[in-house]
Amino acid sequence: MFNYLIVGCGLSGVTCARLLAEKGKKVLIVEKRNHIAGNAYDFYNNDGILVHKYGPHIFHTRFKEVWDFLSRFTQWRLYQHRVLTYIDGKLVPMPINIDTINILYGTGYNSLTIHDFYDKVKRKDINIQNARDMVISKVGEELYEKFFKGYTKKQWDLYPEELDKEVTARIPIRYNRDDRYFSDKYQGIPLYGYTEMIKNMLDHENISVLLQTDYKDIQDEIKYDRMIYTGPIDYFFDFVFGKLPYRSLRFEEETLNMEYYQKVATINYPNDYDFTRITEFKHLTGQKSNKTTIMKEYAKSEGEPYYPIPTQENKELYDLYKREAKILDGVYFIGRLGKYKYTNMDVVVKEAMELIDEIE
Structure with a gap:
């Protein structure tokens, strides 16, 4: 019983x-x-690399009670996630920050002048109805096209105007050089x-x-x-x-004879190739090895339910x-x-x- x-x-x-x-x-x-x-779920693959079977999981929280609870069952590798996005042949920080703008446009904005850039490009007159409206109200049409439109279409098989505004409501736009993907107080990977x-x-x-x-x-x-x-x-x-519809994922894993494949754990590809991103797990786990495992992610409509x-x-x-x-x-x-x-x-x-x- x-x-x-x-x-x-x-x-x-x-x-x-x-x-x-x-x-x-x-x-x-x-x-x-x-x-x-x-x-x-994670496991050690045949080459001894700790791999996240269902795509990268990075733990982050602002809730001390959650961090304290889980800390009873694990030690942490204190890790702060950084993501680059491949745009126009360049790797730029994501979320968009001062460096993203300066690398893309060859400009020299700083924390005092970046407000002028956003004010110039964002649409202020828009009645926000959907995910597209939400983005262009923050960063304007051009950055929407470069960063969000293609990625959203790949991820959801829908364009941003077909999705609720909540999808992009939480996307942070940075007025500084903070290149961390998350800004929560507690961040890490179980050791x-x-x-x-x-x-x-x-x-x-x-x-x-x-x-x-x-x-x-x-x-x-x-x-x-x-x-x-x-x-x-x-x-x-x-x-x-x-049936409630979900997006699913297909993962393509590859182990390479090199210490590192890319500069950071995750690189997004909003406009090039069919995959949405490539993750390299050693950046997350801190493992030392002369081999490395990468994972490409492809969104699809059938399969395990991942994203409502x-x-x-x-x-x-x-x-x-x-x-x-x-x-x-x-x-x-x-x-x-x-x-x-x-x-x-x-x-x-x-x-x-x-x-x-x-x-x-």
Whole structure:
């Protein structure tokens, strides 16, 4: 007899499980994949390089309580992520900052004069309706074309004007030379990897894990009081209103006989090639090796669900499922798939902590 059945062994399910176990609750986690850790899963490849199987995961948060909680289960490699973007044959910092502008245009702006540049190019007269409007209201048409239009089309197979303004609302535009991708107070990579951290979180006598199992195959045989569901919400309801659309990814991995392939962990390619970005994992992990592994990412429409597609139509479809979910007693929907919302790892953990506070 379990107090809780948790569907999904990613970060939100595991956080719930650990907090419940520490409150004396018996928990069973059921996971359809053959490994723990969800999309944060990492492993050592044949050449000994620690690789993130489902694309790069960089942990960053402003929430001290989230950092402190996870720090119980891992030491950190204090790492601050830097991204370059390949534009017009040049590698420039992303998010756009003073150096991005100066490299692209051969100008000499500084922190006092950069405001003049943005004021000159941004569209002030625009009624912001979509993701395109949001960008050009900040940086104007030309930078939108160079940085955002092609990347968005590759990533979503939709142009920015077809996506909600929220997609680009949080894109920072820097008025300084800060070239870090994130500016949160706490940033890092688990020293021995995400899988190891999550293994430590699961290491409790009150937690049992069942891999390679669809919860629907066993839920009638397992006795439990309540369920926390982190899988796709439409699957839970047998797609009664139709399938929620997602973008998926295809990864192409290559190990090369060189110490480093590129200057930073991630380089974006908004306009050239079919892939969206190349990641080199040794920059993230700090490993020393005379080989290096890179990963190219291609967005696609079919496959594992990665990114909920933020359109008004999809939001309305999700709302139908959300209404059904609210009627249920003793079932809680959480995480990126359970809430049909792209969410950073720290927010996933924070929402799991808040859910357990609320229900226990």
